[in-house]
Amino acid sequence: MIPSKFDYYSPATLQEALSLLSEYGDDAKVLAGGQSLVSLLKLRLASPRCLVDLGSIGNLSYIHEDGADNLLIGAMTRYAEIAESKLIAEKCPLLRQTALVVGDVQVRNRGTLGGSLAHADPAGDMPAAILALKADLKATGPKRDRWIKSEDFFLGMYATALEANEILTEVRVPVLNDRQSAYLKAARRPSDFAMVGIAVCLKRAKNGTCEDVGLGVTGITDKPYRPQHVEAKLRGQKLDPAAIGAVAQSITEGIDVNGNIHASPEFRAHLAGVYLSRAIQAAIGS
Amino acid sequence: MKFPVEITVNGVKRRSEVEPRLLLVHYLRDVLEITGTHVGCETGICGACTVHLDDEAVKSCMVLAVQADGCSVTTVEGLASDGTLDDVQQGFWEEHGLQCGYCTPGLLMSAHDLLRKSPNPSAEEIRRAINGNLCRCTGYQTIVHSIQNAAQKMRAKKPAAAKQVQPAKLRTSKRKREQRRPATV
Numbered sequence: 418m419i420p421s422k423f424d425y426y427s428p429a430t431l432q433e434a435l436s437l438l439s440e441y442g443d444d445a446k447v448l449a450g451g452q453s454l455v456s457l458l459k460l461r462l463a464s465p466r467c468l469v470d471l472g473s474i475g476n477l478s479y480i481h482e483d484g485a486d487n488l489l490i491g492a493m494t495r496y497a498e499i500a501e502s503k504l505i506a507e508k509c510p511l512l513r514q515t516a517l518v519v520g521d522v523q524v525r526n527r528g529t530l531g532g533s534l535a536h537a538d539p540a541g542d543m544p545a546a547i548l549a550l551k552a553d554l555k556a557t558g559p560k561r562d563r564w565i566k567s568e569d570f571f572l573g574m575y576a577t578a579l580e581a582n583e584i585l586t587e588v589r590v591p592v593l594n595d596r597q598s599a600y601l602k603a604a605r606r607p608s609d610f611a612m613v614g615i616a617v618c619l620k621r622a623k624n625g626t627c628e629d630v631g632l633g634v635t636g637i638t639d640k641p642y643r644p645q646h647v648e649a650k651l652r653g654q655k656l657d658p659a660a661i662g663a664v665a666q667s668i669t670e671g672i673d674v675n676g677n678i679h680a681s682p683e684f685r686a687h688l689a690g691v692y693l694s695r696a697i698q699a700a701i702g703s
Numbered sequence: 704m705k706f707p708v709e710i711t712v713n714g715v716k717r718r719s720e721v722e723p724r725l726l727l728v729h730y731l732r733d734v735l736e737i738t739g740t741h742v743g744c745e746t747g748i749c750g751a752c753t754v755h756l757d758d759e760a761v762k763s764c765m766v767l768a769v770q771a772d773g774c775s776v777t778t779v780e781g782l783a784s785d786g787t788l789d790d791v792q793q794g795f796w797e798e799h800g801l802q803c804g805y806c807t808p809g810l811l812m813s814a815h816d817l818l819r820k821s822p823n824p825s826a827e828e829i830r831r832a833i834n835g836n837l838c839r840c841t842g843y844q845t846i847v848h849s850i851q852n853a854a855q856k857m858r859a860k861k862p863a864a865a866k867q868v869q870p871a872k873l874r875t876s877k878r879k880r881e882q883r884r885p886a887t888v
């Protein structure tokens with residue numbers, strides 16, 4: 418359980434970190450809180466030649482409003498900080514609710530939002546919330562920043578739209594003024610990864626029908642995803658149990674559902690439908 | 704390639720040169736020979752290696768020693784003073800919160816993390832707070848009682864402070880030090 422050798426850098430600025438990435442390319446890994454990466458290093462599932470630790474870069478941990486109904490969250494903001502932030506609780510409670518069910522206390526004290534997203538675990542909790550929120554992710558490269566839509570960010574197992582010379586530096590989420598939200602996950606034990614995790618963020622019209630909805634799904638396949646065909650079916654619907662139940666099972670339509678010792682593909686697909694119904698009802702009740 | 708680190712452990716500044724791949728738990732046990740922190744699963748599951756890093760519970764097998772540079776670490780050895788158990792240790796002692804004791808150092812540190820934020824936790828809250836610590840002996844029942852017992856002792860001592868809840872601080876500038884480069888290449 419000892420990692421293989423690597424070069425270690427702890428740059429003081431983002432620019433230095435970026436030039437190290439340009440130098441090492443795919444041989445470098447970026448270290449944030451380390452709650453996923455240190456495990457991979459120990460198991461030698463990852464053996465990078467170089468580790469670039471963002472821990473000494475001071476200005477990557479923050480939560481504030483941008484004045485245009487969004488919250489900007491620094492990539493190095495830890496789960497515990499998200500869970501305890503009054504601004505998040507008030508303006509984007511879905512993130513708080515999700516942060517509170519990530520791993521255990523020790524993981525939440527160290528693990529970061531940016532680390533979770535850039536690691537792109539197919540069963541990570543945060544990606545589901547970020548997808549349902551239709552958040553944007555800021556990739557900082559050596560020459561410029563670019564914003565990536567959350568639905569375009571997750572490409573496959575541990576694979577994202579980030580280039581080898583880019584660092585995820587900020588996440589932009591909408592303030593949920595008149596929206597209701599919930600994240601529910603099914604796991605054998607509370608600190609486990611999700612067998613299925615469903616995030617919902619919806620807006621209801623005055624007559625109670627669904628005006629708009631964002632969904633994020635995790636734990637099902639090789640990457641977290643946003644089932645836009647289900648969102649489309651829900652729009653304009655009444656959101657009573659019958660209407661939700663009618664569309665719930667289509668959440669895994671066209672998806673290659675994983676099976677493992679915790680849940681067969683059939684059971685996991687069933688759970689996804691049940692948890693979608695429950696999450697929508699939890700959001701409405703929130 | 705070794706890196707200089709300065710880590711305050713149980714109030715004492717320690718300077719060492721370490722390989723970047725050295726885990727914090729091995730730094731504590733093998734380099735400093737402070738062995739109260741136990742190595743359990745080494746995969747971030749069991750929580751036996753839980754210590755406080757800048758006053759928050761972390762699993763020391765999930766942190767590289769170089770990441771703790773400039774930080775303060777408290778291990779189970781840092782709890783008792785002058786041979787007198789602290790409230791949480793005493794709480795475990797009185798309620799038989801351990802049998803073999805292997806998980807105990809980690810559970811004590813997690814209990815402290817909880818009681819700092821929540822001085823009067825419900826049994827359910829305690830169970831949620833220790834879900835990153837595995838115990839194979841007690842079935843957790845006596846551990847929950849122990850933490851409730853400790854909470855009571857702490858509240859009795861600090862009735863005013865018990866109402867305060869300290870939120871986690873955003874770390875805008877985590878460490879004040881120069882950029883690290885290899886000491887020897």
